[in-house]
Amino acid sequence: MATREAVENCINRCEQAVQSAREQFAEGNRQENYGYYDFSEPLTELEEAYNELCKLAISANSQQRERLHRMRLVIQQLQNEMILQEHEPTM
Template sequence: MNCRKERIYMATRQSVEDCLQQCRNALEYAAQQYQQASMQEHDNDGNFVQGQLMLEEAYNDLDKLLLSANEQQREQLHRMRLQIQQMQNNMILLNH
């Protein structure tokens, strides 16, 4: 399940947890691809780009869920958004 199935008026605890899990999965995959790319140069470009796309999708879904989140949920989602942005920046700046 991904974050796109959030409630219209209020995010449920489950929708927030599902979104956070999607973000953690994207971060983990992107971190693996970042590490491999930093060692291998251009051998793994497809997976590296896939990692970037997963981060972008997770970020966009998280952003949508923020609209219906309560204050506590917004704090959790904001922290995750910062982690995603940091990984995106790292991947963009990697001289690969």
């Protein structure tokens, strides 16, 4: 079973990755007029956080799994937004 501390640490790291990615995403959107903005670094951080969540969810109880699942949805949504923005043609 996953400890409460392990789940809290994982959620905190994920929240930090999400916050960092959102800041870089906002910066990329501001610089959109200047050309292509590479989101590969924040996407890599999000993917690492996502993988950590998945590993921890295996040994979590149902309540912990629910918290981890909600965080996983936040990460996936942000990843999708960044990927779509990254590949959107500029006119």
